[in-house]
Amino acid sequence: MQPARRITLTDDVYAAVRALIMDHDVQPGARINIDALARRLAVSPTPVREALARLESDGLVSKKPLVGYTATPLLTRAEFEELVEMRLILEPAAAARVAAAGLDGAELAGLRAEADLPGPEGAAAVAAFTAQDARFHHTLAGLSGNRMLHDAVVRLRAHLHLFRLHFPAAHYGVSAREHHRIVDAVAAGDPAAASAAMRDHLTAARDRHLPFFESR
Amino acid sequence: MQPARRITLTDDVYAAVRALIMDHDVQPGARINIDALARRLAVSPTPVREALARLESDGLVSKKPLVGYTATPLLTRAEFEELVEMRLILEPAAAARVAAAGLDGAELAGLRAEADLPGPEGAAAVAAFTAQDARFHHTLAGLSGNRMLHDAVVRLRAHLHLFRLHFPAAHYGVSAREHHRIVDAVAAGDPAAASAAMRDHLTAARDRHLPFFESR
């Protein structure tokens, strides 16, 4: 772990702690000791405290007064269903809006490039896959032109760190094809088709993830 | 202003600062001096810093490194349109889900009670109206059973402190009737009607608010 340094320590600490949680360097449900974390990052407890306060707003940690912070436990099956439901509300609407508004050549090319997903090769395959998948969904939400919609999609995404460990190989290839189907509908300027393609993608992804809960 | 005291100062400070902003005791766009705020609340700067970090996640203040915090400026017309668009995505979906799930007698009675809105009498009429309106929308979102959906609706609502000052009298009465139409559809277990009623309510409220931007 590198000592954090930039303009404001808080931002660095925030990013560092977020990464620790997302990569499961801090086990879900584990206590987070402020002093120990500060020593590990070679900073004082104050910016750590500030970063944790922000992370609590993101839902990645929770605070019990006079006891301490805790990394948020993994999503339960029910919470996962809620998350999917929420994405089904937001993301098809975003896709429809992008299709309705239309994209210029550069935007479309960029989106199409991000629709591709890395294969199952390489050491950090799962991390690379989820990171690229996140980029695609975030970019699409951003192109909706509605900043609040974009923020909401990004915020939800943080909870998917759940699947960093157990990850079904079935995702590779299929997800990329579904992404391209969404891009095609967007490129055609067909809001209904874009919305439907996104809905199908999300429900399919949900079904692919479900076995995870069986095995717990 | 009372000195803040409870279990954790941070929570109290958070609520206090939030109230300051919502009530326009701190003008939108104004700089927020951490030390001055700490003295005013009779606490040290540390919990103030922590509270401000949380408020930044809520979008009520923004931070410029090495410069300080600033109360978020009032929504522009474009941002207001984005907010409405976002509510149109979330809240009709929430209403439909509540209607589909059905409510027991107590829940329905509670919701119907909150649909009523205080009239234009009294000193703090605007504050009472908006507070009650918020309660209705929050309660409905909460009854959807989806916590993330509820949180998203509540989070958006914070940005409506915009209208604490200039408030059209046309809202009184009309809004309550629209609320009851939503409750009726929910009580009838008709998701499509509930969704439509909410959509109509939001678009009508949007139109009632629009003159505010003409007068700036």
Add this chain to the structure above:
DNA sequence: CGATCAAAGATCCTATAGGATCCCTCGCCA
């Protein structure tokens, strides 16, 4: 008279120290 540069003031940012609270372990008792 306007623009540029420098210095002073204010503010934020970080670190360290002390008080209060909670959790856990050990001993005692029924």
Add this chain to the structure above:
DNA sequence: TGGCGAGGGATCCTATAGGATCTTTGATCG
């Protein structure tokens, strides 16, 4: 042997002080 209570340790929470940075004001030069 199991339950209860007290003490110690750890941790959080708050406060204060010092260093770094930015903004602003004033003076100087063109």
